[in-house]
Amino acid sequence: MGPNLLVNYGEAVAAILFCIGFTNLLLQTNLIKKIIGLNIMDSAIYLFLAEKGYIAGRAAPIVTNGVTSVEAYINPIPSGLVLTGIVVSVSVSALMLSLTIRLYLRYHTLNLDEIAAQLKKEGR
Amino acid sequence: MSKKKSAEEYHKTFAFHFFRWLSGGKDPYLGNVEMRPQKEYEADPEMLLRQEKEHDAILDKVYDTKHNALLKLFHSLYEITSILFCLFLMALLLVTISYLPATGAADKPVNNEVAGRYIEKGLEETGAVNIVAGMILDYRAFDTLGESHVLFVATITVLILLRLDKNKKGEVNPLTKEMNPNDRIYEPKNDAILQLVATFLVPIIIIFGIYIILNGHLGPGGGFSGGAVIGAGLILYLNAFGFQKTERFFTEKTYKWICFFSLSFYCLAKSYSFYTGANHLHSIIPNGTPGAILSGGLILPLNIAVGLVVACTMYAFYAMFRKGGF
Numbered sequence: 074m075g076p077n078l079l080v081n082y083g084e085a086v087a088a089i090l091f092c093i094g095f096t097n098l099l100l101q102t103n104l105i106k107k108i109i110g111l112n113i114m115d116s117a118i119y120l121f122l123a124e125k126g127y128i129a130g131r132a133a134p135i136v137t138n139g140v141t142s143v144e145a146y147i148n149p150i151p152s153g154l155v156l157t158g159i160v161v162s163v164s165v166s167a168l169m170l171s172l173t174i175r176l177y178l179r180y181h182t183l184n185l186d187e188i189a190a191q192l193k194k195e196g197r
Numbered sequence: 198m199s200k201k202k203s204a205e206e207y208h209k210t211f212a213f214h215f216f217r218w219l220s221g222g223k224d225p226y227l228g229n230v231e232m233r234p235q236k237e238y239e240a241d242p243e244m245l246l247r248q249e250k251e252h253d254a255i256l257d258k259v260y261d262t263k264h265n266a267l268l269k270l271f272h273s274l275y276e277i278t279s280i281l282f283c284l285f286l287m288a289l290l291l292v293t294i295s296y297l298p299a300t301g302a303a304d305k306p307v308n309n310e311v312a313g314r315y316i317e318k319g320l321e322e323t324g325a326v327n328i329v330a331g332m333i334l335d336y337r338a339f340d341t342l343g344e345s346h347v348l349f350v351a352t353i354t355v356l357i358l359l360r361l362d363k364n365k366k367g368e369v370n371p372l373t374k375e376m377n378p379n380d381r382i383y384e385p386k387n388d389a390i391l392q393l394v395a396t397f398l399v400p401i402i403i404i405f406g407i408y409i410i411l412n413g414h415l416g417p418g419g420g421f422s423g424g425a426v427i428g429a430g431l432i433l434y435l436n437a438f439g440f441q442k443t444e445r446f447f448t449e450k451t452y453k454w455i456c457f458f459s460l461s462f463y464c465l466a467k468s469y470s471f472y473t474g475a476n477h478l479h480s481i482i483p484n485g486t487p488g489a490i491l492s493g494g495l496i497l498p499l500n501i502a503v504g505l506v507v508a509c510t511m512y513a514f515y516a517m518f519r520k521g522g523f
Contacts, residue, residue, distance in 0.1 A: 075292070075295035076295070077294070077295055077298070078291065078294060080299040083300055084300065088287060088290035092284075092286055095286065099282075100276060100280075125307055129300075129301030130301075133417070134328035135327050135329075135417065136326045136327075136328065139320075141317050141321075143312075143316050146328065148307060149315055149328045149332050150307075150312050153332050153337065153340075156333060156344075157340060160347060163351075164347050164348055164351030167351055170518070171355045171358040171359050171517070172358060174358070174359060
């Protein structure tokens with residue numbers, strides 16, 4: 074065990090959230106709940122990135138009073154990466170939900186096991 | 198020189214018989230073998246019914262998931278394995294995090310010369326007070342273009358999956374027939390409280406969204422967040438007043454053209470700026486005085502383009518999930 078686990082409590086929370094989302098993804102049979110698990114994983118990644126960019130005692134990267142020294146602001150790159158992540162997560166969620174709607178219309182259930190059983194029964 | 202033969206004489210030759218046999222003109226069995234046409238198979242309807250029933254019974258027995266001991270064993274094993282795997286993953290991640298540099302330290306390897314360059318030269322080179330806006334719309338503009346396209350492609354795919362297909366005669370595709378009694382019947386019809394609140398709130402929300410977009414280079418905000426706010430305002434308006442009102446100004450065609458013009462404007466503007474930048478040419482777009490609303494070079498128009506795409510996309514997602522189309 075390294076020395077920084079308690080100092081990095083934000084990143085530790087991100088890791089735990091990620092694992093909660095992943096367990097949800099593996100154990101839930103309801104498709105909507107699986108998608109919720111995936112979104113929890115996404116949020117954990119944003120939290121991790123935000124923690125990576127933070128520097129204690131520095132301001133958000135918006136130039137105030139014309140000060141442009143590195144010592145004044147936090148790292149702007151993780152903020153941009155979080156932005157990208159949010160956009161992609163929105164698109165992926167919408168796509169998965171619409172696929173779920175189509176599956177529901179076809180099989181009249183959201184349970185993945187029942188869908189698989191019906192698929193086998195139909196002989197495909 | 199060949200001799201000319203009469204037809205009768207020719208019919209007796211070997212060549213005639215051979216070529217007739219070769220081309221299939223003569224059936225050697227015809228007249229030699231007794232042949233009878235086959236009877237068509239007639240299935241006994243009772244037997245068919247019985248077979249079908251037996252088949253269904255077998256399938257029910259085979260796929261009886263509730264009383265299958267092996268399946269139950271598999272499920273419990275699967276659950277135990279996945280929980281153990283997730284615990285292992287969590288322990289692994291926590292051990293890794295305990296070795297990472299401390300949060301908030303200034304000398305982390307993440308804070309390298311790239312971030313330093315963005316902070317020190319960002320204001321001078323892009324003209325944007327908001328360093329993140331300058332980064333994503335100037336230094337890393339390709340990335341943001343890709344994001345806008347991801348949104349656009351996702352909307353198109355959702356449209357393909359959810360729209361109510363109609364052919365030219367106006368008949369609904371049988372695959373999407375079940376979606377036809379759409380959610381419009383569940384709409385709140387003229388809810389007085391919702392309409393009053395929406396009358397006050399929607400203009401404020403949309404103006405706030407426009408403010409966020411226009412101030413993207415001066416403070417927190419930008420195209421993505423402002424677009425999401427405007428989309429939320431449109432969704433509230435839709436919920437209060439129904440599709441008849443929104444369809445007057447926002448249809449599939451509007452969405453298509455807004456996205457097309459925004460994305461192609463983005464492409465052309467950034468192509469120009471990359472072309473001039475790579476060839477060390479003088480760009481005609483001034484950076485302006487930092488802090489003024491008309492500053493930051495291309496960042497303000499690009500923010501507007503991205504904001505339009507995002508606002509339309511948010512509204513389009515909602516409308517498609519509500520009723521399968523705009």
